Amino acid sequence: MAWFEIVALLGIGTLAGFINVLSAGGSMLTLPLLMFLGLPPQAANGTNRVSIVLQSISAVSNFRRAGASQFALSLRLAVPAVVGSLLGAWLALRVSDALFEAILVVVMLGAAVMMLLPQRAVDTQPLTPERLTPMVYLAMLCIGLYGGFIQVGVGVLFIVVLYRMLKIDLAQVNVFKVLIVLLYTLPALAIFVFNDQVRWSYGLVLAVGSMTGAWLAVKVNMGPQGALWVRWLTLAAIAAIIVRLLLY
Template sequence: MDMTFQEGLALVAIGGVAGFINVLSAGGSMLTLPLLMFLGLPPQVANGTNRVSIVLQSVAAVGSFRREGASHVGLSLRLSVPAVAGSVFGAWLAMQVSDTLFEAILISAMAVASVAMLLPQPRVDTRPLSSQDLSPALYLAMFGIGVYGGFLQVGVGILFMAVLYRMLRIDLAQVNVFKVFIILVYMLPALGLFVYHGHVRWGYGLLLAVGSMAGAWLAVKVNMGPRGAAWIKWLTVAVIVTIILRLLLG
């Protein structure tokens, strides 16, 4: 499939916006996955191709967080184990459904995630974490998030926010550090499964990744306050509404 210059530019630009949003908030895949479908990729191929950008975006974010002195490698690895198991199952499941069902699930997931992004977050306390804080219920939640992320990925950051905010009651800065690391670890086997089944278009994925890595790097550098987070969420929801209408109207 040939790609025009304008389409390549759109992939880089939207990738940059998505990478920035993904690191500071959530919902970047709500922009990139429909974009890949609009450019002519079948839903399952778009789903696999989008993973290339997510992996490289996460590499950039994890590296930048470590250079900034923010890292929870040990605890993140513990939480990644059930997420990896879930993601492999979710990726396998995604390749079993029809394109029509996948599109219906995508629209539903975007609608639910849009509402979830607007819900108020609980009051949190900044405190050091240890392995004793990781309960069996949290590990089970990580498995569930892994299944969803392996299947679709759209809005998975919102699930991380809900789980880590509400179960660990840690602040947004800590949530983002955990989030990008766990996504990187569980996304690798999921991407491998899509590659094995021929559901990745590398040209599209790598162009998307160029933008998303730049956006992720910039997001780590930005000291995002509550007002900033709010406008990103509202901007994302506005774009999502447009995408849902576009999908519904064909």
């Protein structure tokens, strides 16, 4: 691995880890980066999961040390997401590279549009077990399916389900999100590993950066105001990447 690849992986990884915890869209930077560095789309998709797992472990442990933990409820929400992720990862390994790249461009455009939509404030309340309806579990199954397939922009879906549907405040959304993502990404990563679609050297270097970014994000987990400038920085980077993908 060349020195400039290491620098790119560490730098973009740090930014992506920060974005993934505090807002959404980190994989919209890391997945195209891995492809630009020469990894085939399927291998890039699998390798990206290494950094997601390790940054999620970093974020969960730092949230716990900060006194923010929602393990029991997160585990209940994660069960359907894990089922969905297994199916999503299986499907991802069965699409052609050309189709995957086309899906990636469409997904990035869709996620960027969703990030631009105004965030209407809602009256939030603590999550309790009786509020976990069948519709919520179905939504988590769909999130897991999407995350297992491509992961890009999955944080936007968590905002829709946890903030809009369940009316959890955004700071707590981040606490739930990182643990659920960790739990459903582990089996998805295992499927990619089993199919030899993980390049460990790239994934581990990227993970060093993403874990650093996740640690920084936990320190500034301040809700919508703390994430506002991150969203615009992410959108600017996404625009550049979409142009590059269309010319790739």
